């Protein structure tokens with residue numbers, strides 16, 4: 001999803017009551033680069049979650065998506081009022097979603113059940129598949145799928161049902177799954193729709209210069225396990241990048257109408273993407289409250305010093321899905337290596353990050369008490385913890401009760417993209433779904449988390465002149481992480497570096 005769709009939000013600032021005035025006086029259209037983290041002030045209308053979620057209607061990807069593997073795809077799902085759904089998944093050979101390989105047509109029924117006890121803010125659902133069909137867009141795509149099926153015994157029986165490559169017919173639809181015929185070859189392909197078992201629908205307003213804000217509706221569906229072997233059994237506790245309503249999506253979105261118009265015979269071919277070199281320098285921030293599987297709510301803020309390849313990150317943790325109730329903050333810092341292009345995930349860059357220093361700030365009573373009672377040698381050494389007071393945990397090799405181990409190395413995958421508004425987005429590798437950390441090259445991610453957005457002009461990639469008058473109001477978060485106490489809800493931080501992040 002191009003980040004144009006994200007509220008460029010210091011979401012915590014957005015939620016701070018004292019910022020309301022500033023937003024009023026700033027007005028829509030004052031898109032200045034300087035207090036980049038403040039931009040959400042312009043997007044004051046808070047994000048609202050529809051409970052129960054209303055799924056009816058067409059929902060689409062807003063760009064090329066990357067799933068663990070990697071798999072490159074776009075999606076177009078339609079839910080009907082009678083609970084039936086029809087979903088298209090378009091798969092591609094390339095990382096820009098320009099060379100369609102095969103398309104899946106998935107039909108079934110979905111039923112919302114109850115609010116999730118595990119992932120607060122989400123709704124659990126049951127689904128049932130009626131049919132899954134596949135259309136191959138090239139002979140090669142047919143061979144690739146047949147080769148994948150050939151890897152298991154169940155799959156080999158399924159592979160025999162496909163035509164030999166020389167008999168490939170453009171446009172022919174082959175049935176992979178049929179509830180009526182009790183046949184399931186989709187499973188042998190690693191296909192599931194477990195993403196439908198966790199849903200959340202959000203509404204927000206996209207500010208428009210010189211115009212009324214536009215309504216944007218987003219559909220969050222369950223995350224895909226990073227380990228292929230676990231996919232079939234994994235019940236999601238986090239989300240993928242959201243789909244957006246085909247009727248109410250953020251604009252501009254060149255990919256949206258292409259995806260909305262597509263079907264299994266006419267897969268969308270996305271517009272070419274300018275390849276962006278990875279330029280990490282500057283500060284990058286989560287545009288909203290992030291939900292991680294298993295289940296963490298957090299915001300992250302990173303600073304990369306390109307000239308000496310060092311980085312610092314803040315992770316602000318919360319107990320609620322709107323990131324309003326802080327629990328603790330972790331500051332981590334270290335060095336990183338020069339990036340090299342990824343052979344496995346085209347368009348990605350591989351880096352190695354080291355975490356050598358860390359500090360922890362408890363932000364609620366429970367965490368403070370927990371740290372108070374922990375073995376001093378396991379977190380921070382002798383001395384008491386008190387609410388809001390930061391302590392260095394480097395000397396104790398991290399903080400065991402919080403799962404922080406130092407020194408620590410992570411094998412990372414990064415990517416930079418430019419959204420349709422010309423803004424840079426920083427994608428960092430998806431964390432292993434089992435909660436471990438990518439501390440060996442084999443565990444390096446093959447997909448990405450929700451992107452970070454630049455916090456200031458340096459990383460912005462645009463030299464947009466500050467042509468509007470400055471915000472007349474004191475900026476509550478100005479000055480960066482060191483001033484966090486002035487802005488207790490300051491966004492947070494962080495690379496994906498700590499083992500449980």
Ligand SMILES: *[C@@H]1O[C@H](CO)[C@@H](O)[C@H](O)[C@H]1NC(C)=O
Pocket residue numbers: 305308310
């Ligand atoms: C790298 O440079 C930044 C300032 O540009 C400085 O704050 C930081 O401490 C330096 N890091 C290391 C590891 O030298």
Ligand SMILES: *[C@@H]1O[C@H](CO)[C@@H](O)[C@H](O)[C@H]1NC(C)=O
Pocket residue numbers: 365368369370372384385386387
């Ligand atoms: C931490 O321990 C100190 C001393 O025992 C105590 O005064 C303080 O209230 C404790 N804090 C919490 C949150 O338990």
